[in-house]
Amino acid sequence: MMDKAFRKSVLIADFLIELRSEIPFELEEGYDLFLSEDNKREADVKIDCFAGIPDAAFQNGDLVFEAENEDQKYYSIYRIGKDLGFVIYNQQDQSIQQIATLDASFSHWKVYSKVTDTNALLPLKYPLGPIVMHYMTLLSDAVMMHASCAFDGKDARIFTGFSGAGKSTMSKIWSEAQNQIVNDDRLIVRKQNETYYVYNTPMYYVDRPKKAPLSAVYLISHSPVNIMQKLNGALAVTRMMAFSIQNNFDTQYIQVRLNFFSTLCSSIPVYALGFVPDQSVVKFVLTNEAGETN
Numbered sequence: 001m002m003d004k005a006f007r008k009s010v011l012i013a014d015f016l017i018e019l020r021s022e023i024p025f026e027l028e029e030g031y032d033l034f035l036s037e038d039n040k041r042e043a044d045v046k047i048d049c050f051a052g053i054p055d056a057a058f059q060n061g062d063l064v065f066e067a068e069n070e071d072q073k074y075y076s077i078y079r080i081g082k083d084l085g086f087v088i089y090n091q092q093d094q095s096i097q098q099i100a101t102l103d104a105s106f107s108h109w110k111v112y113s114k115v116t117d118t119n120a121l122l123p124l125k126y127p128l129g130p131i132v133m134h135y136m137t138l139l140s141d142a143v144m145m146h147a148s149c150a151f152d153g154k155d156a157r158i159f160t161g162f163s164g165a166g167k168s169t170m171s172k173i174w175s176e177a178q179n180q181i182v183n184d185d186r187l188i189v190r191k192q193n194e195t196y197y198v199y200n201t202p203m204y205y206v207d208r209p210k211k212a213p214l215s216a217v218y219l220i221s222h223s224p225v226n227i228m229q230k231l232n233g234a235l236a237v238t239r240m241m242a243f244s245i246q247n248n249f250d251t252q253y254i255q256v257r258l259n260f261f262s263t264l265c266s267s268i269p270v271y272a273l274g275f276v277p278d279q280s281v282v283k284f285v286l287t288n289e290a291g292e293t294n
Contacts, residue, residue, distance in 0.1 A: 009043065011036040011209065013188040013199035015136050018043035025049050025121040028129070030202035034209055045136050047109040049123040054112055057099045058085040064249040067127075074127050077247060088128050098128055106135050126204070130186065133201055134245050138253065141191035143260055144245040149182035149198045150174035155215035156182060156198045157285070158189070159273075160243040165220050169277050177282045182210045186245075189214060189264070196268055216269050216289065219243075223274025226284040236270040237261045 006021045010031055016038060019025065027035075061078030068074060072094060078085040082104035090097040099112040109132065111123045124132065134144050147160035148167040159170040171184040183200035190197055196214040200207060219231070219239050231239060240261050248254055275281040 009036040009038065010034045010202070011038070012133060012136070012201055013142065013190050014192070014211075015044045015139070015142075016041055017045045017047065017132070017136070019047045019049060019123060021049035021121060021123070023051055023115075023121065024119065025123055026116070026118075027124055028122070028126070028202070028204070029206055030204055031124065031129075032206055034202050044139060045107050045109065045132065047111055047123060047132070049121050050110065050112045051115050051121060052112060053096055053099055053114060057087065061085050065247050067247075075131065077249065086128070086131065088125075088131075091126070097125060098123070100128060102135060106138050129202065130245070133188065134247075137188060137190070138256060141260060141263075142188055143190075143257060144186065144188050144201070146185065146243050146245065147187050148184040149187055149200075149212065150179040151182055151198075151210075151212035152179050156212035157215060158187065158198060158217045159220050160217070160240075161220040162243075166222055166275065166277060167220070170218075170220060170275070170281075173277065173279060173281060177279065180210070180212075182212055183207075191260075191264070196264060214268055216271065218271050218273040218285070220273050220275060223276065225274070226276050226281050227274045228271045228285070228288055231265075231270045231272055233265075236265040239272075240265065240270060 006024055007018065009016060009018045012034055016036060058078040058080060061080040063076060064079050065077040072091065073089045075089060076087040084102045086100040087096060088098040088100065101110045113121045113123055116122060137144050145160060147158045148171040149156055149158050159167055161167060168184050171181045175181050182198050186201050188199045188201055190199060198212050198214050200210045217240060241257060244257060246253065246257055
């Protein structure tokens with residue numbers, strides 16, 4: 001590996017990511033406050049950045065996964081021996097934005113990007129940044145989720161559900177009740193020293209890194225009245241897994257996620273919560289949590 005003249009490190013959910021390049025590179029502004037000056041610690045993930053998109057990438061690989069909807073593609077994943085290859089699509093014009101490879105250890109990326117008008121690279125341009133974070137969680141007891149999280153200074157509560165279920169609404173309600181919002185869209189939950197912590201991740205806006213101890217998980221939906229039910233066992237596990245970020249093309253990855261959620265759900269309460277979108281839900285949740293512990 002050649003020595004790279006340009007280096008930056010970011011610390012996300014206590015994972016250290018080092019980026020290295022032979023030409024200048026930039027990160028989206030959401031990463032600004034996640035930059036790290038830690039030069040003593042070995043990086044958990046290393047990303048080598050290169051200029052230019054290789055021709056006919058992964059023509060000998062096997063297509064194993066495509067992230068897409070009716071309107072656009074986000075990325076494609078190929079199996080290349082023990083490694084993975086990624087084709088990342090530009091979300092405006094659907095051209096190839098980046099080509100990337102990830103080795104079997106999930107710790108070493110090579111990212112090939114187009115050079116910008118300022119003669120720089122954007123190696124973590126969306127959606128590649130969240131993809132890197134997702135595979136980073138497979139290095140430890142961690143998972144990335146589509147969820148919001150409110151922290152009252154002691155307890156962090158996750159609110160998750162399908163699109164339109166009310167994650168952003170719950171963030172607003174709990175913020176108005178003097179809670180800190182860890183994040184309202186994309187979180188990392190990580191187990192450290194037998195405690196589960198919730199971390200925010202870099203978004204399209206600038207926010208400082210946050211960490212809070214997880215106390216409960218709520219699977220939310222809109223309802224004409226506030227109502228909640230505790231979920232246990234396999235039901236809690238499968239319901240939570242539905243809202244985690246994962247690529248289900250390998251049974252090994254699925255089993256890692258299953259093990260993580262099985263352990264989490266045995267120590268952290270999980271509830272189905274139907275809620276009225278006003279301040280009444282805060283008192284309802286706190287009262288019912290106290291009732292279960294008294």
